[in-house]
Amino acid sequence: MAAAQQTDFQKNFRLIVEKIFNHWQDLRLAVEHGMGGRNGQQVAIEIMDYTYQYCVSNENITQGELQEVVEELMDQEFNTLCDDDSIPEICRNLLRYKLLAQQNQYPQIEAELSKLPAGKEWLRPDVKITYTPIEGDSSSDEDMDDDDDDEDDEMGHEDEDDAPSSSGRMTRSQTRKQQAQEFVEPEDGWTTVRRK
Incomplete structure (x- = not known):
């Protein structure tokens, strides 16, 4: 028994x-x-x-x-x-x-x-989870720049991205470039996740 x-x-x-x-x-x-x-x-x-x-x-x-x-x-x-x-x-x-x-x-x-929120069981071999591979630097500046190309063209920006606009405000591409310059690479084995 x-x-x-x-x-x-x-x-x-x-x-x-x-x-x-x-x-x-x-x-x-x-x-x-x-x-x-x-x-x-x-x-x-x-x-x-x-x-x-x-x-x-x-x-x-x-x-x-x-x-x-x-x-x-x-x-x-x-x-x-x-x-x-x-x-x-x-x-x-x-x-x-x-x-x-x-x-x-x-x-x-x-x-x-039973009080736990209803959810799909995902820890089974027959369930597939989609994942986003993280390679090196987790930010993809090239992808973000592509998103803003149309916006920059409409505003008439050419190589002015490095200097603040005449109104003193920074564009998103200027902010991204400044953040990229300030970014410190993490130690090996760590991944930094940043918002786009």
Whole structure:
């Protein structure tokens, strides 16, 4: 009987972990922005699987230990640090739901998880996530300049982009050039995301 209960616990806890990870926006954004490379979605699934195995195979883990594991995985696999307290919240919930699942409190767990916003499960191999690969500098000045070519032509700008206009206001292309000159390249392994 104990083996059957253990199997039920593992199966049900697996569903809980999947539900929590499918709602973790930081992980999804890291995948969508190509932080894990071309196989980022598979890496995210492996992180979810590893976290599940870690929780199931360690009897008395603390929130701090689990948090350290998840933070290290996000840093190593996605070069991502989560400063929004999502990792402590996820770890707290995982350990809480693990305890409730061991006590067969599934109706309470289900009631709480049903309050999460409806969303599509994306941490499955059959679901494809589109991602934007990030190469070198994440800003693409050439693309932005193309967007403003028509605007500059209409305003009669030629090579005046380097000097402020006679009204003292800077055009968008002048602002972009100034920001590009002020931009400091981040250390290796870090990616800077800038708004267009």
